[in-house]
Amino acid sequence: MEAAFIRHIELLGYEKRFFPSQHYVYMFLVKWNDLSEKVVYRRFTEIYEFHKALKEMFPIESGDINVENRIIPHLPAPKWFDGQRSTQNRQGTLTEYCYALVNLPHKISRCPHVVSFFKVRPDDMSPVTDSQIKKPEVFLLPKDAKKNVSDITGPIVLQTYRAIADYEKSSTSEMALKAGDMVDVVEKSESGRCLC
Structure with a gap:
């Protein structure tokens, strides 16, 4: 049986959550090689930690040895305080990052680190909430904003x-x-x- 790998990652938008404290998570639609599609939720700090670990795993491809060899996309570090505006503004960067990530050579795009990061977690299926606190607020990316280079005819x-x-x-x-x-x-x- 072929190992699982990601065919496509699409940023759907983000959610403002209030439990255990107010924070934002990005919603990604992950399309797998078995043709299944799963929605996963990740905080930007998680995404950035994933990115840093990926760069450490592939120092040549991340440009650490020679900048000209960099093929792993750039991802700006999180700000000290990430509010709704920075969460919203970062969507374009994340869309481009995910597109570039999936299109990297297979040794990177299909490595266990990438596959495991985008696998569904228990909290993706049923996020922890407190019924006494407000329900999460969902902000979807406009349809025309999802267009990327691959969508151009x-x-x-x-x-x-x-x-x-x-x-x-x-x-x-x-x-x-x-x-x-x-x-x-x-x-x-x-x-x-x-x-x-």
Whole structure:
């Protein structure tokens, strides 16, 4: 049987929790090689400790020996006081970090340290709460903010047409053509009009 590894990690947002004291946890959707998907919750301090340990395990790839060899992504240290604003602002960095982490060479991205950090823990399934205290507040990442480099499509192949006769434009939204001119058409409507 093949060892478990992570195919994709997506940051969903964060939660503000109030037990045992007020703190923030990030919500990640982790997609595994067996096609299962699990939601895990991690504090930024945990993520940063994980990152530091990963750098120690792979000193060459972290750039400790030669900065030019660095392939492990950078992750800024936690601030002395992490409030909601820094938690929110850090989401873009974490999205990029997770994307880069999963796309590292297999010796890093599939190492036991990475796999175990993103495995579901008991507190991911049922977080400890106190019924006397407020329920956690959830802040989801907007859908358009989740787009990353891998979501960008390739170039669009346009159809090229040749004008068979001269055409004088009749409005500012049209273009004049001479017979033989080549035009790349972006969109063609059913009426025959083209967006060039």
